[in-house]
Amino acid sequence: MSKESGVAASAINKIESGDMRPTVDVLSRLCSALGITLSEFFAEDRSDELPPDLRRLISIAKELTPQQREQLAKFLETMKGGDD
Incomplete structure (x- = not known):
């Protein structure tokens, strides 16, 4: 994930553990690496995913x-x- 997104692995670990809040830019890069948009990430209804x-x-x-x-x-x- 770090390589695909360009976000340091240590930063990803801190985000996952709740020790750091990602910026919009970082969140956008992580979503891109996952193949989803920010809209999809924040979508409440995931039943049609x-x-x-x-x-x-x-x-x-x-x-x-x-x-x-x-x-x-x-x-x-x-x-x-x-x-x-």
Whole structure:
């Protein structure tokens, strides 16, 4: 988590133990490393939360160019057998 977020491991430990309160910037970087937005982090109703595998796919797709996302969508449609 430290490597992915750029937040020192000692800071993460202090946040987890309640010894330190994260700044918005630190919290944003931690959320980014987890593949979620700040809005998702603060959302009260988590009943419709996506499963980890779908969150991972979305996180990866966010890093693609628009053209790559279009190619991915076509590939996935082919995989599922649909032509929507």
